[in-house]
Amino acid sequence: MFNSKxxxxxxxxxxxxxDAGYLARATTRLETSDxxxxxxxxxxxxxxxxxxxxxxxxPQTKGAVLIELNEEVQDGLIAESLPENLVKTVSGLDxxxxxxxxxxxxxxxxxxxxxxxxxxxxxxFEAVRRYPDDTAGGLMDVDAVAVRGDATLDTVLRYLRRIxxxxxxxxxxxxxIIVVDRASRYIGMLSLSDLVSLEENRTVSEVMRAELSxxxxxxxxxxxxxxxxxxxxxxxxxxxxxxxxxxxxxVDDVVDVIRxxxxxxxxxAAGLEEESDIFAPxxxxxxxxxxxxxxxxxxxxxxxxxxxxxxGSIERLVVLAVLMPIVASMGGIAGTQTLTLVIRGIALDxxxxxxxxxxxxxxxxxxTINALLFAFMIATTMMIWHQDSNLALVFSSALAxxxxxxxxxxxxxxxxxxxxxxxxxxxxxxxxxATTDAxxxxxxxxxxxxxxx
Amino acid sequence: MFNSKxxxxxxxxxxxxxDAGYLARATTRLETSDxxxxxxxxxxxxxxxxxxxxxxxxPQTKGAVLIELNEEVQDGLIAESLPENLVKTVSGLDxxxxxxxxxxxxxxxxxxxxxxxxxxxxxxFEAVRRYPDDTAGGLMDVDAVAVRGDATLDTVLRYLRRIxxxxxxxxxxxxxIIVVDRASRYIGMLSLSDLVSLEENRTVSEVMRAELSxxxxxxxxxxxxxxxxxxxxxxxxxxxxxxxxxxxxxVDDVVDVIRxxxxxxxxxAAGLEEESDIFAPxxxxxxxxxxxxxxxxxxxxxxxxxxxxxxGSIERLVVLAVLMPIVASMGGIAGTQTLTLVIRGIALDxxxxxxxxxxxxxxxxxxTINALLFAFMIATTMMIWHQDSNLALVFSSALAxxxxxxxxxxxxxxxxxxxxxxxxxxxxxxxxxATTDAxxxxxxxxxxxxxxx
Numbered sequence: 001m002f003n004s005k006x007x008x009x010x011x012x013x014x015x016x017x018x019d020a021g022y023l024a025r026a027t028t029r030l031e032t033s034d035x036x037x038x039x040x041x042x043x044x045x046x047x048x049x050x051x052x053x054x055x056x057x058x059p060q061t062k063g064a065v066l067i068e069l070n071e072e073v074q075d076g077l078i079a080e081s082l083p084e085n086l087v088k089t090v091s092g093l094d095x096x097x098x099x100x101x102x103x104x105x106x107x108x109x110x111x112x113x114x115x116x117x118x119x120x121x122x123x124x125f126e127a128v129r130r131y132p133d134d135t136a137g138g139l140m141d142v143d144a145v146a147v148r149g150d151a152t153l154d155t156v157l158r159y160l161r162r163i164x165x166x167x168x169x170x171x172x173x174x175x176x177i178i179v180v181d182r183a184s185r186y187i188g189m190l191s192l193s194d195l196v197s198l199e200e201n202r203t204v205s206e207v208m209r210a211e212l213s214x215x216x217x218x219x220x221x222x223x224x225x226x227x228x229x230x231x232x233x234x235x236x237x238x239x240x241x242x243x244x245x246x247x248x249x250x251v252d253d254v255v256d257v258i259r260x261x262x263x264x265x266x267x268x269a270a271g272l273e274e275e276s277d278i279f280a281p282x283x284x285x286x287x288x289x290x291x292x293x294x295x296x297x298x299x300x301x302x303x304x305x306x307x308x309x310x311x312g313s314i315e316r317l318v319v320l321a322v323l324m325p326i327v328a329s330m331g332g333i334a335g336t337q338t339l340t341l342v343i344r345g346i347a348l349d350x351x352x353x354x355x356x357x358x359x360x361x362x363x364x365x366x367x368t369i370n371a372l373l374f375a376f377m378i379a380t381t382m383m384i385w386h387q388d389s390n391l392a393l394v395f396s397s398a399l400a401x402x403x404x405x406x407x408x409x410x411x412x413x414x415x416x417x418x419x420x421x422x423x424x425x426x427x428x429x430x431x432x433x434a435t436t437d438a439x440x441x442x443x444x445x446x447x448x449x450x451x452x453x
Numbered sequence: 454m455f456n457s458k459x460x461x462x463x464x465x466x467x468x469x470x471x472d473a474g475y476l477a478r479a480t481t482r483l484e485t486s487d488x489x490x491x492x493x494x495x496x497x498x499x500x501x502x503x504x505x506x507x508x509x510x511x512p513q514t515k516g517a518v519l520i521e522l523n524e525e526v527q528d529g530l531i532a533e534s535l536p537e538n539l540v541k542t543v544s545g546l547d548x549x550x551x552x553x554x555x556x557x558x559x560x561x562x563x564x565x566x567x568x569x570x571x572x573x574x575x576x577x578f579e580a581v582r583r584y585p586d587d588t589a590g591g592l593m594d595v596d597a598v599a600v601r602g603d604a605t606l607d608t609v610l611r612y613l614r615r616i617x618x619x620x621x622x623x624x625x626x627x628x629x630i631i632v633v634d635r636a637s638r639y640i641g642m643l644s645l646s647d648l649v650s651l652e653e654n655r656t657v658s659e660v661m662r663a664e665l666s667x668x669x670x671x672x673x674x675x676x677x678x679x680x681x682x683x684x685x686x687x688x689x690x691x692x693x694x695x696x697x698x699x700x701x702x703x704v705d706d707v708v709d710v711i712r713x714x715x716x717x718x719x720x721x722a723a724g725l726e727e728e729s730d731i732f733a734p735x736x737x738x739x740x741x742x743x744x745x746x747x748x749x750x751x752x753x754x755x756x757x758x759x760x761x762x763x764x765g766s767i768e769r770l771v772v773l774a775v776l777m778p779i780v781a782s783m784g785g786i787a788g789t790q791t792l793t794l795v796i797r798g799i800a801l802d803x804x805x806x807x808x809x810x811x812x813x814x815x816x817x818x819x820x821t822i823n824a825l826l827f828a829f830m831i832a833t834t835m836m837i838w839h840q841d842s843n844l845a846l847v848f849s850s851a852l853a854x855x856x857x858x859x860x861x862x863x864x865x866x867x868x869x870x871x872x873x874x875x876x877x878x879x880x881x882x883x884x885x886x887a888t889t890d891a892x893x894x895x896x897x898x899x900x901x902x903x904x905x906x
Contacts, residue, residue: 011807036683044803046811068683157649164650173687174646175628192645193627196610197617229712230489230521232705234626234687251704252685258708259682262715263797269722270793271786278798282815286822289790293823293856296786297831300779307775314767314774321767321774322760325890326753328778333749337742340723344716345731349460350497354468358499362735369739370746378750403746437778 011041018052027056035061039068046279051080059088066090067097072277075104087112094172095121096141096253099128127246136224137217139257140238140247143171146178149187149205153195156204173250175234179208185243186214214239217246221257226349228254265347268426271295295430303328303437310445313453319386320448323395328440331402334370335432338363338410343424346414360411367407371400394451398444402436405443409435464494471505480509488514492521499732504533512541519543520550525730528557540565547625548574549594549706552581580699589677590670592710593691593700596624599631602640602658606648609657626703628687632661638696639667667692670699674710679802681707718800721879724748748883756781756890763898766906772839773901776848781893784855787823788885791816791863796877799867813864820860824853847904851897855889858896862888 010033017026030038030053038057042050042065054077057065066074066089078086086109090098102110117125124142131137145163147156156177164170177195179188188208198207214237215224227233228251238247267273271292276285307314307324314321342359345351351359375396382392413431414424463486470479483491483506491510495503495518507530510518519527519542531539539562543551555563570578577595584590598616600609609630617623630648632641641661651660667690668677680686681704691700720726724745729738760767760777767774795812798804804812828849835845866884867877 007802008805008807015807034684040683040801040803044805044808046808160650161652170646170650173628173685175626175687192649193623196645196648197613197623199614229708230493231487232626232708234628234704251687251708255682255685255704255708255711258711259715262712262719266715266718266722266797267793269719270789272790272793278794278803278812279815282818282822285815286819286826289787289819290823290826292790293783293786293827297779297783297827300782303782304775304779307778308772311771311775315771318764318768318774319761321771321777322757322764324774325760325778325781325894326750326757329753329756329886329890330746330750333746334742337723337725337745340720340725341731344719348493350493350731352461352497354461354464355497355499359731362732362738365735366739366742369735370743373739373743374746374750433782437782441778 007037007040010037011044014041014053015045015049018049023056026053030056030061031058035064036068039065043069043073043277043279047076047281050077050279054080059085060092062089063091063093067093067101070277071104072280074101076277078104078106083108083112087116091116094141095124095143096128096139099125099138100133102129131217134221135217136215136219136221136238136249137246139221139224139253140217140249141171142247144178144237144245144248145171145174146180146184146245147190147204149179149181149203149208151204152200153198153202153204153207154200156190156195157200171248173235173252178237178245178248179204180245184245186237186239186245188212189237212236214243214245215249216241222261224249225254225257225261229258265343265425268423269429271426296433299430299434299437302434303441306438306441307445310441310449313445313449316453317448319391320445324441324444327395327398327402327444328437330374330399331406331436331440332433333406334367334403335406335410335436336429338367338407339413339424339428339432340410342411342414343428346418346424356415360408363407363411364404367403371403374403375400390452391448394447395444398440398447401443402440405439406432406436460490460493460497463490464497467494467506468498468502471502476509479506483509483514484511488517489521492518496522496526496730496732500529500734503530503732507533512538513545515542516544516546520546520554523730524557525733527554529730531557531559536561536565540569544569547594548577548581548596549592552578552591553586555582584670587674588670589668589672589674589691589702590699592674592677592706593670593702594624595700597631597690597698597701598624598627599633599637599698600643600657602632602634602656602661604657605653606651606655606657606660607653609643609648610653624701626688626705631690631698631701632657633698637698639690639692639698641665642690665689667696667698668702669694675714677702678707678710678714682711718796718878721876722882724879749886752883752887752890755887756894759891759894760898763894763902766898766902769906770901772844773898777894777897780848780851780855780897781890783827783852784859784889784893785886786859787820787856788859788863788889789882791820791860792866792877792881792885793863795864795867796881799871799877809868813861816860816864817857820856824856827856828853843905844901847900848897851893851900854896855893858892859885859889 013029014026017029042053045053054062066077081089083106086105090101090105090113114122127142128140147159160170174192176189176191178186179190181187188210189212190204190208194207215227217238217240227236233251235248235250237245238249240246342351378399379392379396382395383389409432413428417424417427466482467479470482495506498506507515519530534542536559539558543554543558543566567575580595581591581593600612613623627645629642629644631639632643634640641663642665643657643661647660668680670691670693680689686704688701688703690698691702693699795804831852832845832849835848836842862885866881870877870880
């Protein structure tokens with residue numbers, strides 16, 4: 001771990017070795033690197049190099065690398081692999097990692113993978129697959145170790161040593177043992193830290209922590225992430241509707257959820273998908289981005305249509321054309337600030353029906369101060385620039401109105417989109433811009449037509 | 454934990470109880486709630502309610518709640534608390550939590566808190582404070598349990614039981630014990646999972662994992678987060694320049710780093726600070742946002758200045774004013790997509806000098822396809838709308854050029870800003886918009902003046 005202190009060094013070395021055709025040396029270099037580093041480098045290489053490197057990996061490393069890659073690169077490598085190699089690659093994966101990949105494997109490979117499982121592994125696999133990816137059930141491992149409350153710590157230690165002898169290993173990332181009753185219902189957690197430090201003759205139920213409630217299998221991944229964050233958990237038990245223990249979630253999977261969630265918020269604001277590959281084929285990328293450009297083009301034409309209604313005014317007073325983009329864009333900026341705050345507040349569960357009126361009131365207060373401030377500044381600037389007090393008045397009023405409009409739209413749009421079942425992080429910016437552009441042009445050109453012409 | 458399944462229910466109950474003046478019942482309600490939930494609710498309440506609730510909390514709960522709050526709300530509550538109460542509130546905090554808060558406490562409180570520490574606690578506190586907040590040293594706990602490699606597992610177990618008896622507890626979130634040599638230099642990790650499941654007569658050095666390298670105290674928090682993510686760590690040892698063990702980082706602190714980092718990226722794109730309070734005083738918020746509006750106003754005036762140079766052209770052909778915002782905004786959209794991808798790629802260490810030319814090449818390819826596609830669509834639309842083939846040609850060419858301009862600016866700007874030491878997540882969007890607006894108007898109006906008039 002951390003040996004490859006410098007990703008870039010490995011990337012540079014590999015590029016050089018591959019270009020020179022030193023495949024054996026490249027293989028050696030890869031063997032001394034760990035899967036996360038290799039995955040990171042694969043994503044940073046274009047496709048022809050990715051495939052070259054992929055061919056050099058052992059089946060086991062391939063599996064470990066595959067699960068670290070983003071979905072699009074995974075799909076590409078799956079498509080390029082022979083079915084029999086793919087079976088070897090994925091057969092050694094942990095149940096939950098395999099479940100994540102499974103749906104995207106070719107039919108033939110899926111059948112072969114299922115075939116190769118023993119009965120116990122297949123049962124555990126089916127248990128994970130029963131729940132959607134983005135729920136606690138989809139995130140959980142099914143290899144939880146559970147003990148009864150009436151056992152002594154000494155018995156638990158002997159039990160763990162026996163499992164270890166028989167199976168060669170304990171579940172990964174085990175920081176606690178789950179305590180269940182006779183009917184496998186969850187009753188508490190025994191931390192390893194307590195197990196190793198308390199007197200061996202005490203019973204599990206005396207020392208377990210019973211105040212930790214289990215996570216229902218259908219809780220959303222987002223909710224699971226929030227719970228882990230708020231309560232600093234390392235692992236948590238997952239139960240079905242009857243409170244029966246069916247698995248456990250470990251924090252390493254939750255970290256991935258948090259990162260993906262954050263990534264999605266960032267990328268979707270620009271109409272991008274977070275799971276996409278920077279070296280996706282050009283035509284594929286172009287198609288995806290064209291959708292977003294198209295949606296925004298409709299927006300832009302809407303604004304143009306508004307302007308067109310005032311062609312006569314612009315013809316008579318061409319300075320309107322010079323100033324109108326300022327009104328529109330400032331409304332957009334003010335709106336984006338409020339929009340970002342509100343979307344984040346909703347995501348953090350801090351803005352809701354209980355305080356939305358207070359938030360609206362505050363945003364209105366903030367933007368009113370700034371609207372007055374900027375209207376004054378702008379009016380002064382205009383008096384100096386164009387020496388036209390009527391124009392200055394119309395321009396600064398329109399700007400102030402569009403700042404207010406932007407802030408109010410930014411506060412309201414996320415709620416409207418939620419009601420409509422649309423993700424505000426994706427569509428919020430577009431809808432906001434449509435509002436601030438069209439209303440900005442309309443307000444300014446309308447006021448100008450009315451007062452100046 | 455998780456008892457308060459519904460934050461909103463608690464918020465609603467508290468609001469009702471406080472409004473009705475039932476302080477005793479509100480206190481009881483708070484006593485059955487856990488600190489993260491209370492913190493969450495405090496952030497969602499306006500100031501007068503926050504203070505009311507704060508007064509009802511016990512000093513110990515106050516401490517636990519305080520560390521969960523965002524910095525701005527923390528500062529507000531610190532300012533509202535009497536020094537003697539504040540000392541009580543923070544004295545019980547864990548070393549690393551206290552270190553985070555320390556600088557922001559009033560001088561008097563700091564002195565009293567230091568005074569109240571015993572020698573051992575003060576030494577550990579100074580050790581954490583030696584390192585900046587955003588480094589491994591700033592994130593670490595100093596209460597790591599360390600053993601020697603020649604001890605047997607049995608000895609380790611007895612040692613842990615003795616610490617537990619003497620100190621009443623072991624360090625929080627302990628999943629592994631750190632193995633050191635005589636000079637306290639790090640040599641490996643012994644997982645509790647191995648400790649409880651392997652034969653007691655084996656020695657630590659036989660069963661420890663030596664391949665895990667420790668984290669240098671000065672490694673950045675961001676790098677620490679990436680290591681935890683990539684290697685699915687629950688905890689990691691921190692060492693000084695001489696490889697001496699000085700503490701350990703646990704994943705719960707890393708989760709906070711990841712969340713803050715993601716938050717910062719999202720908020721700074723709108724010129725907002727992630728640590729800010731949704732109920733900050735209106736004037737404070739207005740001032741902060743005015744800075745961003747002001748920067749963008751300069752941008753907008755720059756674009757207006759470009760348009761002004763072509764007033765004569767617009768006067769003669771007013772349709773130019775109708776169409777010019779479309780050219781400018783579409784360039785901005787195309788640019789934002791590339792900008793977002795590149796900033797993220799750099800943050801993930803996947804875009805660097807080694808492949809930037811490939812990335813530029815790909816982005817150029819993608820945008821060329823879309824530029825051609827949209828130029829064609831637009832030209833067709835214009836022929837239908839205005840029946841003017843020259844106008845259609847000029848408009849679609851300008852649009853295509855500004856799409857290319859946007860994508861190239863989006864790819865290059867982050868690198869330029871990094872060189873200048875400016876955070877691209879904060880300034881990238883503004884610089885991009887300045888480019889695509891000014892160049893968009895210039896290209897379209899310039900081409901129109903040359904070819905149409």
